[in-house]
Amino acid sequence: MVIWSRLTESFWLNTQLFALTLLFALPLGLVVAFGSMSRFTPLRAVVRTFVWVIRGTPLMLQIIVIYLGPGLMGWGTPWPAGSFGRLWAAVVAFVINYACYFSEIYRGGIESVPRGQTEAGQVLGMTRAQIFFRVTLLQVVKRILPPMGNEVITLVKDTSLANVISNKEIIMMAKEYSAKGLIWPLFSTAIFFLVFVGVLTLLFGALEKKLDYFK
Amino acid sequence: MALLEATGIGKNFGSTKVLQNISLSLEKGEALAIIGSSGSGKTTLLRCLNFLETPDTGRIVVDGETLWDADDPATHKEREKRKKRLHFGLVFQNFNLFPQYTALQNVMLAGQLLARERPDFRTNRKQIYEGLEIQARRLLEQMGLSDRANHYPHQLSGGQQQRVAIARALALEPDILCFDEPTSALDPELTGEVLRVLRELAAKKTTMIIVTHEMAFARDVADRILFMDGGVVVEEGPAHQVIDHPREERTRRFLAHYSA
Numbered sequence A: 001m002v003i004w005s006r007l008t009e010s011f012w013l014n015t016q017l018f019a020l021t022l023l024f025a026l027p028l029g030l031v032v033a034f035g036s037m038s039r040f041t042p043l044r045a046v047v048r049t050f051v052w053v054i055r056g057t058p059l060m061l062q063i064i065v066i067y068l069g070p071g072l073m074g075w076g077t078p079w080p081a082g083s084f085g086r087l088w089a090a091v092v093a094f095v096i097n098y099a100c101y102f103s104e105i106y107r108g109g110i111e112s113v114p115r116g117q118t119e120a121g122q123v124l125g126m127t128r129a130q131i132f133f134r135v136t137l138l139q140v141v142k143r144i145l146p147p148m149g150n151e152v153i154t155l156v157k158d159t160s161l162a163n164v165i166s167n168k169e170i171i172m173m174a175k176e177y178s179a180k181g182l183i184w185p186l187f188s189t190a191i192f193f194l195v196f197v198g199v200l201t202l203l204f205g206a207l208e209k210k211l212d213y214f215k
Numbered sequence B: 001m002a003l004l005e006a007t008g009i010g011k012n013f014g015s016t017k018v019l020q021n022i023s024l025s026l027e028k029g030e031a032l033a034i035i036g037s038s039g040s041g042k043t044t045l046l047r048c049l050n051f052l053e054t055p056d057t058g059r060i061v062v063d064g065e066t067l068w069d070a071d072d073p074a075t076h077k078e079r080e081k082r083k084k085r086l087h088f089g090l091v092f093q094n095f096n097l098f099p100q101y102t103a104l105q106n107v108m109l110a111g112q113l114l115a116r117e118r119p120d121f122r123t124n125r126k127q128i129y130e131g132l133e134i135q136a137r138r139l140l141e142q143m144g145l146s147d148r149a150n151h152y153p154h155q156l157s158g159g160q161q162q163r164v165a166i167a168r169a170l171a172l173e174p175d176i177l178c179f180d181e182p183t184s185a186l187d188p189e190l191t192g193e194v195l196r197v198l199r200e201l202a203a204k205k206t207t208m209i210i211v212t213h214e215m216a217f218a219r220d221v222a223d224r225i226l227f228m229d230g231g232v233v234v235e236e237g238p239a240h241q242v243i244d245h246p247r248e249e250r251t252r253r254f255l256a257h258y259s260a
């Protein structure tokens, strides 16, 4: 029983990391997406290169670089000591990483809305912002829900990568038991992930259904 | 003075000259049809009038106000384009209705957004919105779509969608309403219902520019016809004359494809 409650406690860290990553990466991804679609070529080039680097290297490595990099460069570590600093270093790495993945999904979604939608808005005297928020956005949301669902589910499981900088998330906690010869807690972590992902799957299904009213 | 005076409009895409020295004028209440073969620049011309493309040469004057003068940078301000567009309405070949809004919402949306810029918006919001809804319902009724107000675009036939699009354009009361082949995406059975609406608009003296391949319709409904070929105006004149007694050999050759 104690083991179960300790696993649950440590899964709280996965949950926090998950929630904080979404909170910041969802809007940041949109900013990155606009950068990667900018008509200003240097900005577009810089943003697309950045996205390539982030998507082209392992998240685990990025977490390590974010946490230890500044110190190793002799700049002094920006992270507070202890578990709090380790969590925030992981959050920052996850946010950057996921913002880049989201940005590509957003970009695909935005570019898939026919140009005629924007032009119809323009001809009707709408501002660029009005066209984006009142015409394009919901159509983008409808189109990107399935790939976003995938990405969000991946995030759930990726949260255990945070243990690379000693964040005591659920897998790390379970491994401590297996090191002592008790193997079942490690296998039972799957239940936590499965339940979480199950809830998300239902949620995304419901959202898709809600947007079924238009085509 | 004419309501619309466009003079010397020219547009290049890279090295291709899509429009060259196009001039046209339109009196208030007049309907002008533009005909011409594919690629002759008809769509590009309408897009220039609606500021979806910027003309490389020429001037556009509406009601004495110079909206665009290629030689006068003061008329090129991006920020003012939005207001200038409101002199024109544009009905697209493929409707471009907003799929997430009902027919009624499609017709009202732009008006609601523009109303926010009125100084009395905050105090009279409710009356303003009610007024817009009454107007939108009246327009849908005029289009024969009263019973479709709460349908989404995907629940409507092509002809119904195009009529919603016409109502949407009319809602902003543009000085000049432009149609880019409004029936060419429609099955023949649905073409008639849209042409009927256009006839009614013409009968009400709506100022219109209609790009069309429906020659009989153009002759009967338009006051004047302009024939374009290869980015230039080949012939312009009273509708019956251009269709029945064209002066130019190119016009005759073009019309020959339709008389068969």
Ligand SMILES: Nc1ncnc2c1ncn2[C@@H]1O[C@H](COP(=O)(O)OP(=O)(O)OP(=O)(O)O)[C@@H](O)[C@H]1O
Pocket: B013, B018, B036, B037, B038, B039, B040, B041, B042, B043, B044, B045
């Ligand atoms: N954005 C663009 N970039 C490059 N070329 C273009 C562009 N838009 C149009 N054109 C070219 O300009 C010419 C005129 O096109 P436009 O669409 O105005 O013709 P149209 O008279 O409307 O033809 P249709 O009857 O087929 O609709 C065509 O040769 C076309 O390929």
Ligand SMILES: [Mg+2]
Pocket: B042, B043, B044, B180, B181
């Ligand atoms: Mg065309």
